[in-house]
Each structure stands twice: as structure tokens, then as C-alpha cells.
Amino acid sequence: MHRKIFHIDVNSAYLSWEAAWRLQHGETLDLRDIPSIVGGDVKKRRGIVLAKSIPAKAYGIQTGETVYSAVQKCPSLISVAPQYERYVVASDSMVALIREYSPYVQRYSVDEVFLDYQGKRDPLDVAEEIRERIKTTLGFTVNIGVGENKLLAKVASDFTKPDRVHTLYREEIKRKMWPLPVEDLFMVGRRTKKKLNDRGIWTIGDLAALDRDYILHWLKKPGLTIWEYANGIENSPVKNEGPPPKSVGNSTTTAFDVETEEDALLVLLGLTETVCMRLRAHRMYTRLVNVHFRNYSFVGYGRERTLYSATDSTARIYSMVKTLFRELWEGEPLRQLGVSVGRLSPNDVTQLSFFETWDEEAVQLDRTVDQVRNKYGQTALYRSSFLDSGIHPVIGGVIAEEDYPMMASLL
DNA sequence: TCTGGGGTCCTAGGACCC
DNA sequence: TCTGGGGTCCTAGGACCC
Structure with missing residues (x-):
């Protein structure tokens, strides 16, 4: 065997x-x-x-x-x-x-x-x-x-x-x-390479030879991880099913700078629609909403806030997206906008906040829109505010059945 | 720089509680 | 109180991966 x-x-x-x-x-x-x-x-x-x-x-x-x-x-x-x-x-x-x-x-x-x-x-x-x-x-x-x-x-x-x-x-x-340059090792990127090189560590062998406690105190947990990798130490199983996602997000670079709040909010709504559809396809709720963007000079910002209770409602999530964007944006032209949700939990239990009421109509509306879009196409149904706006009503990556876990910083 | 889009994990400081 | 320390939550930002 x-x-x-x-x-x-x-x-x-x-x-x-x-x-x-x-x-x-x-x-x-x-x-x-x-x-x-x-x-x-x-x-x-x-x-x-x-x-x-x-x-x-x-x-x-x-x-x-x-x-x-x-x-x-x-x-x-x-x-x-x-x-x-x-x-x-x-x-x-x-x-x-x-x-x-x-x-x-x-x-x-x-x-x-x-x-x-x-x-x-x-x-x-x-x-x-x-x-x-x-x-x-x-x-x-x-x-x-x-x-x-x-x-x-x-x-x-x-x-x-x-x-x-x-x-x-x-x-x-x-x-x-061990003779390979240290940057060939998984998890050693540009910044870590420089830190290591600055202390005379050029090959994977140099890294492997360091004292374990030395690198642990110097580069903390990530340092210990790459030191173990350099020594061939790694024992995670080949997992048939990826873990459930911890966040879901979509972002887009616009063909032209976005200069008005109206346009920015339409783009964000298009992104929110996609994010929420994917969230519901995963049968998850979120408790954390994030808005981020890059301006015309490529400088990026982000803002996130915790919701009072977990939800998958497009209306509730978009409401927070608007709030965050208005707090964050200082009026400069934008080239990229993004929405993501995190702190996900399975949607099989619904914990109602003391201050909220269950809005069955909104829930059913989201479900129905998802069904129509999945059956007839992503733009079979969209909000009238997008009409003549030149902005796509549903923005973001493919909504695949299984949404591969695109990445893991750990094996 | 004419610089995408999807993610995970870690750190760090402040708030708040005991 | 001229206050100690630990735990958890919240938020922002950075590093890394494909």
C-alpha cells in the first residue's frame, strides 16, 4: 500500500x-x-x-x-x-x-x-x-x-x-x-522576502536553519508557519469539501470615474444584489457589512459595521451599504467600488433582535427575485432606478453552483 | 503605473466588562 | 482612586494566495 x-x-x-x-x-x-x-x-x-x-x-x-x-x-x-x-x-x-x-x-x-x-x-x-x-x-x-x-x-x-x-x-x-530562494516558499511574499533578506536569509535552507523561538518572537505566528514549511512540516488533510465561506464579496472597476453619489449608489446596489444572491445561495446570514473603494489616484479605503442581527435581506444590507458609503466618501472621483459581507452563519436559525420585526414580505421578495433570475437570467428582473443609468443592475463574478473556495492562505 | 477580482488570516488599539 | 489584568468585541489595515 x-x-x-x-x-x-x-x-x-x-x-x-x-x-x-x-x-x-x-x-x-x-x-x-x-x-x-x-x-x-x-x-x-x-x-x-x-x-x-x-x-x-x-x-x-x-x-x-x-x-x-x-x-x-x-x-x-x-x-x-x-x-x-x-x-x-x-x-x-x-x-x-x-x-x-x-x-x-x-x-x-x-x-x-x-x-x-x-x-x-x-x-x-x-x-x-x-x-x-x-x-x-x-x-x-x-x-x-x-x-x-x-x-x-x-x-x-x-x-x-x-x-x-x-x-x-x-x-x-x-x-x-533548501537551495531555492526563500520567496519560492508558499506564504513568503514580497514583504516577508525583504524582511528575511534584510537579516541575511536568502534560501529556504537559511530559513529552515533558524531557531524556532527566534522566528516565532520575530515574525509571530506567520513566522512559525513559514519556518515549519521550510522544514517540510505540514499535516493538513486533503479535504473533500471546502469549509463554508467566511465572507462573500464583489467589487468592480468602472470604465469611467464615478463622480456622483447617485451613480456610486447604483453601482453599489448592483454589487449588493450579487453579493446577497450568493449569500442566499450559500444559505447563510451575515452580521458584518463592508464597503470599500479606490479613488482616481488608486488610494483605497474601507469601512465596515456590525449589524444588530444576522440577515440575508438585500434591503437591510443595502441600507447599511448606503450608510457606510456616505460616511466614507469624501467626494473624490472613484475608479473601483466593492461590497462584501462577513461573519457568516447558517441561515437555519433566525435570531430576531429585540428591536426588530420579521419582515416576511421582504424575505419572500428576495426569494422570488432569486428564482426568477436563476431561471431566466441575471437581468430578467431589475430595479427601475437602473433604467437609462448606463450602470449594470447586477454586478459581479459568476454565480456558480458551487462557488469554489478560491483560496486559502493555509493549506 | 495606463495598476482585476475573488478570498483568508493576522495584528493592533480602543471600548467595555468583570 | 493617583487603579491592575484578563477576556471579548469592534474596526481598520496589512500580508498573502490564486
């Missing part, structure tokens, strides 16, 4: 999926073979690089930089718009294939999956088979990292790309992981 953890990571996910989709729909040019990116719409001020081909990477183009800057580096660069619906289909197909190998499969993000393999076969053979099957049957490549825990598997999948299987077993830590 063998047991190993796999981390399966799609190479340049959005770009690979876009390329595969296009080939399967009659196009002959493979985006992966030329300098290309999946990038946001510059005219809508969403122009950043979401994914890049390997030829584009050779020009020094990086994920997250502006499309403008990417084109400066490579004038012949091809930029295509993201088509998220396609990527969800590709992702779902990959997960279905992976589930054939184990009942313990964790979808970590849209393009990353953990698998806990327990069986008679050599784990390395199994990993190679999964890699090959995804390539031949689905048309895109993945890297697979194999290790004794999720952290080692994840680090291993980041070794040379694309289309590779790598191991990082305990006995290989010293040789394969």
Missing part, C-alpha cells in the same frame, strides 16, 4: 484553456506557441495580464503587470479576452478525471487540485498517467508535484514546467528545496 499527496497545477491555466478551446473549435493557431496573453480590457481599465504563454514569458512579461507594459516588452504580443465560462468547463472536466483515482480530492482553486492517493500502484506511475491523460483527452498540460504532504507536493509542482511530474520526498528536501 502506497500513500502520497499530489498537487496538480494547470500550466498557465487561462492561456492553456483558451488555446485548447480555440483548437477544438476550428482554429489552427495555438496561442501557446506564440507570445500571447489572456488580458483584461484596457479600455475598461481592467488591463492586466491574467496568464501568459511561455514565448511571452521569454520577453519578461509577468502575470499581474499591465497589458500596456506587456505590449511595450513585446509589440507583436497577442492579447485575448478571458472567457471564464470556458475555463470552468475545462476545470470541471479535469477534476472529474482526477476523481477516478481517489475519493480524496480537494479543489484548491480553479486550476489547482490536491489528491490523496492511497493504493497499490507506484504513486509516480499514477501521477504520470494522470498528467498524460489530461494532455491527450482534455488538450492541456499540467504539472504534478508528489510528496508526503500538501506543502511538499505544492512546492514540487512548481519545479520546471510545463508538462512535468516532480517528487519532493522528505529525503529530497535538503537537495531539492
